[in-house]
Amino acid sequence: xxxxxxxxxxxxxxxxxxxxxxxxxxxxxxxxxxxxxxxxxxxxxxxxxxxxxxxxxxxxxxxxxxxxxxxxxxxxxxxxxxxxxxxxxxxxxxxxxxxxxxxxxxxxxxxxxxxxxxxxxxxxxxxx
Numbered sequence: 001x002x003x004x005x006x007x008x009x010x011x012x013x014x015x016x017x018x019x020x021x022x023x024x025x026x027x028x029x030x031x032x033x034x035x036x037x038x039x040x041x042x043x044x045x046x047x048x049x050x051x052x053x054x055x056x057x058x059x060x061x062x063x064x065x066x067x068x069x070x071x072x073x074x075x076x077x078x079x080x081x082x083x084x085x086x087x088x089x090x091x092x093x094x095x096x097x098x099x100x101x102x103x104x105x106x107x108x109x110x111x112x113x114x115x116x117x118x119x120x121x122x123x124x125x126x127x128x
Contacts, residue, residue, distance in 0.1 A: 021057045024124065029079050034068060036079055037061070037124040040089075047101050047116035050090045053124075060126040066093035066102045066111055068125055073106055082106050088120040 026038025041053055054062045064072060069091040076082055082089075088103040091111070095102055100113040103120050114120060 035126040044119035063092040
């Protein structure tokens with residue numbers, strides 16, 4: 001019975017991500033060898049969910065590493081308005097402290113560490 005309930009839940013989850021994929025990717029911006037989704041995901045999420053949400057956008061979409069996230073920060077005028085400029089965005093780069101990930105606030109350029117269970121905003125990227 002549990003398996004029967006799990007299957008519809010998985011299908012609904014995949015369908016929701018698929019519907020949002022076109023809206024999130026939009027018209028991607030090219031910066032160097034990086035393709036940047038036009039829009040943020042609409043809600044904050046923990047790191048594991050952010051990894052899954054980016055992958056659900058399609059082949060090659062992922063969280064930026066800390067250096068790529070800094071490139072996004074440096075090019076935020078070219079990319080366009082980040083929805084949550086005074087909040088932190090996830091990177092894929094794990095910190096040296098267990099269960100911590102490097103994040104960056106787009107109102108300043110300094111990356112800091114957040115626990116992977118905390119919630120932050122997400123901008124997906126893909127390598128060209």
